[in-house]
Amino acid sequence: MTWAAAGALLRRFWWTVPMIGLLAALHFTRTTVADRTATLRTERAAWTAEIAKAxxxxxxxxxxxxxxxAAALTTYADRLAAREPIILRSTETVRTYAQTDAGRAACLPADRVRGIDALDAELFTGDPARSRGGDQAMSANGSPPAS
Incomplete structure (x- = not known):
């Protein structure tokens, strides 16, 4: 084949050169895309596992x-129940409770209560709020209010 014949063939089939170049580029692109797709699938699987773990x-x-x-609420409820005061409803119940060890400490005799009142009176003797005469009883025959 001479150079003239090769040039004639090239002029006639010039479009095959870009087509071969495009096919080569398509082949390399497909392999690159396949590699990247595999990498993305691997990363997605790893992230999915991490998300499931989290x-x-x-x-x-x-x-x-x-x-x-639930345990804290139960403990709190038990502590509240332990701090609930014992409500005594009858005199006989009070007498029975006062005979127990816990009742002896909780139920004060009358002289102890009067002792507490006397102690309060001693503590608040210099209190100006209590010295205004608010503790004194009112007389029954006071003057009627002005109308």
Missing amino acids: EQLRLDAEKRFASQQ
Whole structure:
């Protein structure tokens, strides 16, 4: 084949050169896209596993918090129940309770109560709010109010 024949063939089939270049580029692009797709799938699988792990940790923390909260509420309710005062409704119940060890400490005899009142009176002798005469009884035959 001479140079003239090769030039004639090239002029006639010039479009094959860019087509071969485009096919080569398509082949390299497909392999590159396949590699990147595989990489993205691997990363997506890893992230999905991490998200599932984080979700499980969050659910475990919520369960643990719910059980701790229930235990704390139970403990708080038990402490409140232990601090509830004993409400005595009858005189006989008071006498029976006063005979127990706990009742002897809680039920004060009348002279102890009067002793507390006397102590209060001693403590507040210099109090100007109490010295205004508010503790004194009113007379029954006072003057009628002005009309």
